[in-house]
Ligand SMILES: [Ca+2]
């Protein structure tokens with residue numbers, strides 16, 4: 001079931017272990033016209049500067065029940081936060097699911113450890129048009145052994161993923177092969193792709209995070 005969406009990620013990890021600085025130097029030192037495109041193709045995607053293309057809500061998407069939600073997370077208790085679509089007169093449909101395990105909370109943004117039984121107020125904000133969420137307070141630390149699981153269902157996304165005005169095989173190829181979850185520490189920071197699980201049949205994509213940042217479905 002579980003698989004890597006992007007094959008290059010293990011490659012990146014390997015490079016991190018075996019010789020990332022060398023690779024970075026090659027990339028940074030290459031002259032602009034010195035077969036730059038070949039260099040880009042040869043490098044793991046995370047090293048290549050790329051502004052991801054955001055996945056958007058379809059114009060026909062039902063409204064979300066809410067776009068801002070605050071909730072208390074208690075260390076020692078598991079929590080699940082869901083934001084759903086609310087089609088008028090119909091039952092709610094999945095959009096976003098965020099799961100905190102009992103021991104997810106590690107430390108406050110200033111580094112102060114979070115004690116057992118302590119509660120932290122977290123606010124989740126959904127972007128008005130993109131499959132993107134942000135969390136406050138920023139910099140809250142999650143225990144690496146107990147990551148927060150974030151899942152989007154993108155059935156109601158605009159399936160013209162390449163935004164060329166049609167929905168064709170190219171879009172389907174992007175959907176199946178390229179959709180991923182990207183994150184950045186804050187607006188203005190660089191986006192990086194995370195490892196994710198993509199259920200292409202149910203159109204669900206999820207990831208595990210160790211810090212609560214801006215998180216988006218993109219490609
Ligand atoms: Ca298209």
Ligand SMILES: [Ca+2]
Pocket residue numbers: 164166167168170171
């Ligand atoms: Ca097209």
